[in-house]
Amino acid sequence: MRNWSGTYEYRAGEVISPATVEELQEVVASHRRIRALGTRHSFNDLADTDGALVTATGIDPGFAIDADRGVVALGAGTRYAAVATFLEDEGWALHNMGSLPHISVGGAIATGTHGSGDLNGNLSTAVRGLQIVGPDGALRWVRHGDADFPGSVVALGLLGVVARVELAIQPTFLVRQDVYTGMRWDALLADVPAVTGAGYSVSVFTDWSGDTIGQVWVKRKVATADEQVPDELAGAPRNPSGTLMIIEGPDDNTTQQGVAGAWSASLPHFRIDSTPSSGDEIQTEYFIDRADAAAALSAVRELASDITPHLLITELRTIAADDLWLSPAARRESMAIHFTFKNEPEAVVALTPRIEAALGPFAPRPHWGKVHTVPPEQVVAQYPRFGDFRELVARVDPDRKFVGPHTAALLGASA
Known part of the structure; x- marks a missing residue:
């Protein structure tokens, strides 16, 4: 299987597409090495693994608006096009969109993908909560205000497979x-x-x-x-x-x-x-x-x-x-x-x-x-909190189930 542009061929032995969160949990728990795959808009081997790839794009979005909190909850494999269409129909909006509305929410926020605007944060800054499938298949929520939250949003898939996401919303605008x-x-x-x-x-x-x-x-x-x-x-x-x-x-x-x-x-x-x-x-x-x-x-x-x-x-x-x-x-x-x-x-x-x-x-x-x-060491040097992120990964995934070749080089690099 290749990426969206056809310029990268994945090395993973299999790609699994569960239909429910429960199936996703079973898949993660039953594999020794596994990485999350979105809509394949990456152009390098970031998402790849020698084990299995799992994608949440086949799971129903399950949209749910909490107007009191100002958030919408949805499946991480959902494309922004579907999110935007749903929210506009309900009179709500996101603060920003990428140039391509066809990318998955989970993949975009995991890599810090962005829209544009001097005053607009990237797509990841809309996240208010993440429901993550851990190495043993168990679900956990990490929400805005939690100590681990700033290190868990743009996480390159290293903390588990994100099942659902909560995004901040605002009234629709022209x-x-x-x-x-x-x-x-x-x-x-x-x-x-x-x-x-x-x-x-x-x-x-x-x-x-x-x-x-x-x-x-x-x-x-x-x-x-x-x-x-x-x-x-x-x-x-x-x-x-x-x-x-x-x-x-x-x-x-x-x-x-x-x-x-x-x-x-x-x-x-x-x-x-x-x-x-x-x-x-x-x-x-x-x-x-x-x-x-x-x-x-x-x-x-x-x-x-x-x-x-x-x-x-x-x-x-x-x-x-x-x-x-x-x-x-x-x-x-x-x-x-x-x-x-x-x-x-x-x-x-x-x-x-x-x-x-x-x-x-x-x-x-x-x-x-x-x-x-x-080089990985130069990349790592650009992030003052990368050492803290490395410790978070070691704590959450001590057996490195979610680590692939690309991310292994980053985690092993010295700034």
């Missing part, structure tokens, strides 16, 4: 999406916060070539459908009509050009009812301190002539700081520099270390589930 084109690099680099702070969620798309960036997608939280927005952003005009694509292909982008819609349909980049993105790609991504954004982007631009021929698109997004131990945005306001490369493995293998060297002075944190060549 989002208007506009696209600005032709922004110059020097305008962005002169005042990055002015661009990334122009809306509730902002994405900058570029192929790194030339003096202009490409497209800036600004998603604004609006009170009414006819609310007015600026016709210019940092010298770039607002595209007045038509839909602009991130990557050439089917028309699967969410609505643009100032048409306000529900958060569920407007915060993702790709529509819930269509096949997202191109699929035939390799992704890599690095999180840096937002204060270093201009300098870091300038450093990567020095490699533009080598990057562009092998690139489908780069997306720049910001993420608010949080206190989750292994979150890529832990303790710092962050910018994510994301590369969607063509499916050209040799070129990516050659380019990735050069990009990492250019970002080296800015303490980059690679996305846990994407391709990178940063």
Whole structure:
């Protein structure tokens, strides 16, 4: 079995898809080595194992809203598209969405996957509780306020298989999406916060070539459908009509050009009812301190002539700081520099270390589930609480049932 893009082949001997939480408990208890698998949107071997893989995507979501607590409970294998559709129908919303609404909740929060917005935490920050199947198959809840909670959310599948999740919700809201084109690099680099702070969620798309960036997608939280927005952003005009694509292909982008819609349909980049993105790609991504954004982007631009021929698109997004131990945005306001490369493995293998060297002075944190060549000891060094996380894993899973080759290298690395 391969990942979503077809670029990684899993080594696990079997993949098991239980239909209930009880079956999930039995599967976990009966295997010596097992790892959780979501919707296979990782691009490396993070989720892999020499034992068995188990996925909760076949378990009924079992949506349950607790309005008094402001949370929704659901199965961890549920895709965000299903969560968003259910919540919008009930008059509720999540604070953020990833670009792809088709990823599973459990997989996204376990890796610190994110949406966008200067003031928006990643998807993991919405978690208020986790129901986890432990090594012996027993269920336990870890909730916000518990001592282990900050180390249990972004946990890379090392503390057990998450069965159910509680997420914070808020009343539904409208989002208007506009696209600005032709922004110059020097305008962005002169005042990055002015661009990334122009809306509730902002994405900058570029192929790194030339003096202009490409497209800036600004998603604004609006009170009414006819609310007015600026016709210019940092010298770039607002595209007045038509839909602009991130990557050439089917028309699967969410609505643009100032048409306000529900958060569920407007915060993702790709529509819930269509096949997202191109699929035939390799992704890599690095999180840096937002204060270093201009300098870091300038450093990567020095490699533009080598990057562009092998690139489908780069997306720049910001993420608010949080206190989750292994979150890529832990303790710092962050910018994510994301590369969607063509499916050209040799070129990516050659380019990735050069990009990492250019970002080296800015303490980059690679996305846990994407391709990178940063040594484990350097990855571990970027997380002040990794030692505490290692101790938590040893306490919860002393026999290392949930440890695979990738995570073993992280747990064994010295910062």
